Amino acid sequence: MEHKLDLVALLGHVDPSYLDYQSWVNVGMALKYEGYTASDWDEWSRRDSGRYHPGECFKKWTTFEGTGNPVTGATITQLAKDNGWLPRSAHDRELDWDDEISGSSGDYVVVDRNWIEGKEIHEPAEWNPVQQITTYLSALFEASENVGYVTEAWQSEEGKWLPTKGASDRTAGELIELLHMCDGDIGDVFGDYKPEAGAWIRFNPLDGKGVKNENVTEFRYALVESDTMDIEKQNAVMRELELPIAVMVYSGGKSLHAIVRVEAANYDEYRKRVDYLYDICKRNGLAIDKQNRNPSRLSRMPGVERNGKKQFIVDTNLGKASWAEWHEWIEGINDDLPDPENLTDTWDNMPKLAPPLIEGLLRQGHKMLMAGPSKAGKSFALIELSIAIAEGIKWLAWQCTKGKVLYVNLELDRASALHRFKDVYAALGLSGHNISNIDIWNLRGKTVPMDKLAPKLIRRAQKKNYIAVIIDPIYKVLTGDENSADQMAHFTNQFDKIATELGAGVIYCHHHSKGSQGGKKSMDRASGSGVFARDPDALIDLVELDLTEALLMQEENKAVCSMYQHLFQQYNPSYLQEHVSQDDLLSAKAMEDHAKRAIPGQLAIAQEGVKQAVKSVRIRSAWRVEGTLREYPKFDPVNMWFQYPVHRVDDTGSLKDIDPEGESSSPPWQKATGKRKEKAKEERRSKAEEFEDAVNNCNFGEPPTVMDVMAWYGSTGKEVAERTVRDWIKKHGYEIDRSIGYRIVKKKEE
Template identity: 55%
Template sequence: MENINLIPLLDYIDPAFCPYQEWINVGMALKLEGYSVSDWDAWSLRDAGRYHAGECETKWKTFDDSGSNLVTGATIVDMAKHNGWTASTGPDIAFGWDDVIQEKDEQVIIDQNWIEGKELVSPGDNWKPEKDLIKYLSTLFDSTDYVGYVTSSWEKDGKFLPNKGNFKRTAGELIEELTVCDGDIGAVLGDYKPEVGAWIRFNPLDGKGVRNENVTDFRYALVESDSMELEKQNEIIRKLELPVACLVYSGGKSIHAIVHIDAGNYDEYRKRVDYLYAICRKNGLDIDQQNRNPSRLSRMPGVLRNGRKQYLIDTNIGKSSFSEWREWIEAVNDDLPDQENLKDVWNDLPPLSPSLIEGVLRKGHKMMLAGPSKAGKSFALIEMAIAIAEGRKWLNWYCSQGRVLYVNLELDRPSCLHRFKDVYTALGWPANNIGNIDIWELRGKSIPMDKLAPKLIRRAAKKNYTAIIIDPIYKIITGDENSADQMAHFCNQFDKVCTELNCAVIYCHHHSKGAQGAKRSMDRASGSGVFARDADALLDMIQLETDQVGLPGTAWRIEGTLREFKPFKPLNVWFEYPIHKLDETGELEKLTPDCDKVPWQKGQETQRKRKEAKKAQLESAYNACLINGTVTVSDMAEYMDTSERSVRRYLKDDDTFEFANGIVTKKQGGIRTDAEIVRNE
């Protein structure tokens, strides 16, 4: 896999924890990426219980790298990530310009620059080894628990390895015998080689074996590092507040921390150990990744190893349980500011952020423009971008001059650029400050906002933008827009951009489907109400219906919901392509949109529309039937595809027509049609 050395990543993957298929996948991935079978074999050897010499080589020969379902190095990367590997702890990687650089890890709580080491206090000449072991057993086990331990060993390639050992004695039996052994541990457990030492399993067994399936209670996990100074291991374990039941010096290069896991089953044990190891690794404890399995052997306190004492350093340190420790880890490094007392700042309040759009939006705040399709929202945002760049008025509000980034997610590049020029031309403004406008063309390249935000922040870091305009946001929504919690996460990305770049974020969203009549302005935007309530300023556009014909554009009312300023009087505008213009006549102010009409007004409006439609239908039918010379009720009924009775009712309700003896005529003073003029002349 390009740019990544996979071998160090294998340290994060314990073969003892891998099901058979995962073990095979690692081998297939190594072969495809050009590694040797010896790499796979060396890794597999870490699971001594299942390892069989020659098995890797046999399987390796069956792997075919020409199929369509290839297992690549990405599989190993994903497995390592799951177990705590990150780019910052792993090997160097060449990042591309658009790669997302991970933010500060909130689970890192120890600054490695300040770790000096905590000295271990070795027991003196009065050391009572059996007391160490008794305390160890009574701390970890119930009296009826079967304990696995090993005092005999065998040699391979100059290294002594433990045998299977004993697993049929209870902690109570061992403690009872150790209490009266007069310091002779060998008399209780069996003699061990002083140059090798002895081992013990930290989880209770069923008395039938020493494999993972023989573990009866998943209480503890082993944390061990043999590549760091002992003093640094000791300090990090304590600073991390690991829920350590027993802390043991191995007599060699490492400290063995027996850590509370308290899992209900093997699956939960695996997940909790993965989390534990990931936190340790992130905080500088370079732990042995092979020690994950619950039946693992650890060094037994109370014995000698090559002239050094394997002794109990401490018991019950750090947090009292795994759950308490995990909650502490998640909370201790939240990077939140401290509380402040109002009295301390009462007479020295910080200045408010200056206005970006006068009376509407402050610099560094968030604004959403919402409206239905065909409202010209994108044009309105382009008008705003130009107004900020030029330091001029947008609609009815003055804008502070500054640099603007317009993030175009919807239009192709030529259309977007032409729109800017068309709007400049329609506004009649000289393009004196077009250097203040940057456009980021992302049509077809948009990604979810939680991925876009760090890229945006990195690219805009030194541009000193006053405002970033994102049009439209439905292209980058993260999650379900109707989910409040997912949309809260989505909107938090805008806060990050505002905070990191010290600029305003302005974005565009559409109305939900269906009639908006009964909704308030802040409830018309599609999706969760989080949208409207998150923004510091919400401008909402709703169409006004006019009776006039031949108008140059459509009529709109802009309402606002503001957090920082007092409400403004709704703004009435015409959208005359490609710009919005204020209604200078005052005619639009007289109109009431459906959402503001009371029920009786809506009823009257409905009746009026029905009457106008019926009148138009009668006019059409009458004019069509004039071709016969005389218009009859029967002719009009046939044309309108209804009954004569209905036509008579319609005519009776209309003030334009009259009828007698089945003949229909227009009342005196009515407008004569061309057909009537011809007939009468």
């Protein structure tokens, strides 16, 4: 399970000791929903030694049964982001240590090394070894962090001087203090070094117990060094690349040592960022030895001499201020965006508009969102749209262009999806002459996040000539926080990619936010960020109408009359023509009386037909379709009935004066009064629910004491007095049970 490692790695950024109880539980729920084990949750929870209890995670795990609104892996993703984790770009992918990042040769090339002019380096005018090393230590380390360094060296058979293990038992603060007291003799601080060999220093802080990668405490910096071009060009290229360099040191040999900020949260992220950094350097002419990648790597110590040449600081704080700023700059510098064009170039030769997909609503290659509540039959509406495009007929009130359509089914099992298509075809009275125009991609249980699904979809659809791709529903492939504008912009950009690559209309559905939708504009009803409503070229919104009893009775009368008329046409058509007036055709009572005379032998059938007609009306729901369009003028609302499994437009105007649910015709002052009363009622209920939540959760599910509840509220930033908690105990139906140690329990009904 590929995503399992990813989520466990994300939890490495989240310290359970900083989470409140509910957030800790949410992590467990999210892990279970995404297919992890209780052991994963338990292993992570052990990091909170103050609250961890063996076996508690496994006991709690069995109570997570799942709900209609599950806690998903997005919760863990957001917690990791809140604690400093940054999502990897497409180029910052999972790599093995010896992998190379693929890509075209022109990608990420900032520097043309054949044309760039070299930039000279200069030795300090006044040689001050103490100042050199002090500047280096101050730039890279906190005073309390241990520093690794090496002054002892040995000579190999080839005559090359190599460093020993060295020391790591002193902090940067201790070293700086000793340097200030050494009267210029750095050998008194670090030990004497061999002038022919120079000295070395490690650029990441250590734990003082060793000098290996596992001893690194902060993965802050990486070494960029290349000896394949002359010093002046190295200097120019590193500066041109805007590398976020903390310190640049001349090695006293053939290279510069740039200590670059990578600011990784852990070793795994350090490896990925260094791979990305080295790939960018390589593309721009800086071929770097792979051995330099280790976070415990030695670099050249400034302030010493090596074989007659000084090792010195060339510059500090070069390029971008941070890894994040540099990464964003690099990604943007080599974009594939088109150049601006002048309007005069096309004024007399305008490009053709994309052909319509849904006349008056949507063009081919554009995007449409359908939003609505759970009982609107959105999936059936999208199946109806698939059929309308395949057959080249009307969908609701709009004519569709005939062509091939891909329906991406993310929710239903394969059999249910196929049966739905056949049932809708039958309910619409269509024979299915063009069913070859419909492809269904069944992905229930196989879904991946949208940024992973989009390229897979494009690859499969590229040669199929689809004019429409319908994705139902998007919550199955949603990643990130749906209330975050930037995260949802990234999510919806995937639909742009599909539309652009395939030239097909992309249609997808999303759910409404909770609560009444009648008083809202169509753009404000979709759940989550406003990006959902503002991104598509067409927004189709469904809101339920509040049917009155009078209207339902009127519809029952119509249905019964229609049923009788059908029976007359079947069993006694001449009577219908000669004796039934236009007024009688609109009266269920009159038609019943006629039936007794005209078809006495079919009264049992008629009675059963009346029951079915009334039932068919009572199971209907009524809906109003509104919308916001980018390419076409605003349309008048379309009213329709949803009678499983299809929607039918209300051509008779029965629904035109019906208000949406939650929107009454009361005067504004009455609406305001009602809202205030409802708000007060909700506040009272929410306080009771909040107290119940506190009692249930503040002691890991066991009955709490008054002090436990007070501490729970305190952890949320809301301090409450003991007397207040005791008042709430009485007010919300609880009592203090002395027999179990004065703990709060639900009051027993008398």
